[in-house]
Amino acid sequence: MPPDIADKLLRDLSLGTAWLVVLAAIARASTPIHGYEIARQLADEAPEGLSFKQGTLYPMLRSMEADGLVKSTLVASHEGPARKCFTLTAEGRRVLNAWCETWRSTNKWVNRVLGGIDGTR
Amino acid sequence: MEHAESADAHKVVRLYIAQLALELEGADAALRHDAIIDAEQHLNAAILAGASADVAIVEYGTPVEIARAYLDADSTHRSWRAAPSTASHRTVATPTRRHMHEIPVIGAWFDRRAWGAIAYFGTVGFILSIGYFIWSVAIGSLVIGLAPILIGIPLLVLLLGSARALCLFEGKVVQFFLGVRMPQRTQPIQGADHVGFWQRIWCWLCDVRSWLSLGYLLGNFPVSLVLFIIIAALTASSVMLMSLPFMHFAGAPIAHVDLDSGVNIQAFGETMPDEQGDVRLPLIVSIGLGVIGFLMFTGTLWIARGFGWIYGHVVQAIQVARPQLVTPPRIQ
Numbered sequence: 001m002p003p004d005i006a007d008k009l010l011r012d013l014s015l016g017t018a019w020l021v022v023l024a025a026i027a028r029a030s031t032p033i034h035g036y037e038i039a040r041q042l043a044d045e046a047p048e049g050l051s052f053k054q055g056t057l058y059p060m061l062r063s064m065e066a067d068g069l070v071k072s073t074l075v076a077s078h079e080g081p082a083r084k085c086f087t088l089t090a091e092g093r094r095v096l097n098a099w100c101e102t103w104r105s106t107n108k109w110v111n112r113v114l115g116g117i118d119g120t121r
Numbered sequence: 122m123e124h125a126e127s128a129d130a131h132k133v134v135r136l137y138i139a140q141l142a143l144e145l146e147g148a149d150a151a152l153r154h155d156a157i158i159d160a161e162q163h164l165n166a167a168i169l170a171g172a173s174a175d176v177a178i179v180e181y182g183t184p185v186e187i188a189r190a191y192l193d194a195d196s197t198h199r200s201w202r203a204a205p206s207t208a209s210h211r212t213v214a215t216p217t218r219r220h221m222h223e224i225p226v227i228g229a230w231f232d233r234r235a236w237g238a239i240a241y242f243g244t245v246g247f248i249l250s251i252g253y254f255i256w257s258v259a260i261g262s263l264v265i266g267l268a269p270i271l272i273g274i275p276l277l278v279l280l281l282g283s284a285r286a287l288c289l290f291e292g293k294v295v296q297f298f299l300g301v302r303m304p305q306r307t308q309p310i311q312g313a314d315h316v317g318f319w320q321r322i323w324c325w326l327c328d329v330r331s332w333l334s335l336g337y338l339l340g341n342f343p344v345s346l347v348l349f350i351i352i353a354a355l356t357a358s359s360v361m362l363m364s365l366p367f368m369h370f371a372g373a374p375i376a377h378v379d380l381d382s383g384v385n386i387q388a389f390g391e392t393m394p395d396e397q398g399d400v401r402l403p404l405i406v407s408i409g410l411g412v413i414g415f416l417m418f419t420g421t422l423w424i425a426r427g428f429g430w431i432y433g434h435v436v437q438a439i440q441v442a443r444p445q446l447v448t449p450p451r452i453q
Binding site: 039056063 | 159305
């Protein structure tokens with residue numbers, strides 16, 4: 001596969017999955033969570049070999065906020081200026097739940113098809 | 122030793138920020154501002170958490186990658202935008218509406234920003250500018266008057282703080298009406314994070330954006346007054362002219378003259394007023410003046426849009442200004 005197509009497919013896949021994991025990271029936090037903390041958690045949990053650029057998180061959060069999936073509040077910090085912390089809105093929770101369902105069924109389907117390829121190789 | 126390492130780390134971050142700004146050159150100023158603030162805050166937080174500047178930058182992404190992420194998101198995400206101004210928006214607009222505002226000359230009739238500018242300069246902006254001016258002059262006078270007995274100093278801080286808050290609010294209003302995007306990330310006051318209360322006040326007083334905001338509130342009033350007069354006069358005149366054909370067809374006179382006054386005008390081949398004292402223009406004249414009114418209002422929409430673009434970018438420039446780091450004096 002030419003590298004530019006591989007790059008495009010990787011970007012397409014990354015965008016959808018990144019939105020899902022970011023929403024999930026915000027949902028599981030018990031208190032409003034700031035961008036750096038989300039990035040750190042996702043980087044810590046990323047599998048070996050998967051490159052997650054933390055800086056791509058911020059335009060994503062911005063889009064989510066514009067879409068009404070998350071809302072932000074400024075929280076004072078002892079370590080520096082006030083930080084923008086995020087929580088999920090009701091709409092964000094609804095989208096996350098719907099997306100989780102889609103992800104699980106898609107995951108099952110893709111694994112089944114990929115299993116077929118593995119068997120013939 | 123630790124101080125030297127910290128200074129080196131901040132130097133590396135500043136270099137990264139400069140490269141990111143370079144990659145985003147030509148992009149919208151508000152987008153560039155937000156990307157820079159995001160990167161600055163993230164990298165500083167990572168360094169504070171113990172990461173080295175180089176590792177933090179590698180994990181954050183190269184300036185090229187990050188600039189592309191912002192530009193991609195900007196081009197695909199309509200709700201970031203305040204106005205239908207760029208090519209990317211066309212992909213989501215309906216086929217009928219998407220080209221209407223691009224029609225030469227009369228496209229302004231279909232441009233939300235032109236109507237927004239008429240509404241802003243004709244009503245909202247002018248009213249707000251009066252309020253800002255009264256507030257600034259009232260508190261400013263108290264500051265000058267009470268400065269000798271030191272009560273003026275906290276009032277000055279109040280004035281500058283309120284000026285910054287009002288300027289941020291004005292940014293939101295301008296974004297809504299004029300379609301010029303404002304930054305979403307609030308820029309912290311440089312140098313005020315790790316110092317005490319009095320030094321923080323000093324940083325506030327030295328921050329150029331505080332004074333720019335105050336200057337905006339004071340200077341905005343005469344500018345808004347002039348713009349209000351121009352827009353109101355052009356709009357009223359053109360609407361009046363455009364209404365003439367409709368008045369003719371409705372049989373309504375454009376004026377009524379007291380017959381006892383003896384006023385008698387010969388115009389357009391007719392005698393005015395008629396025997397009831399009503400002044401009516403001939404059909405062809407009414408239509409001609411209506412067309413002139415239409416062209417005049419089209420010009421007004423273009424003028425308002427142009428004023429809106431300039432005005433909006435001045436407000437944007439104040440909000441994205443990057444002040445130099447201030448070193449506050451040590452207060453024992």
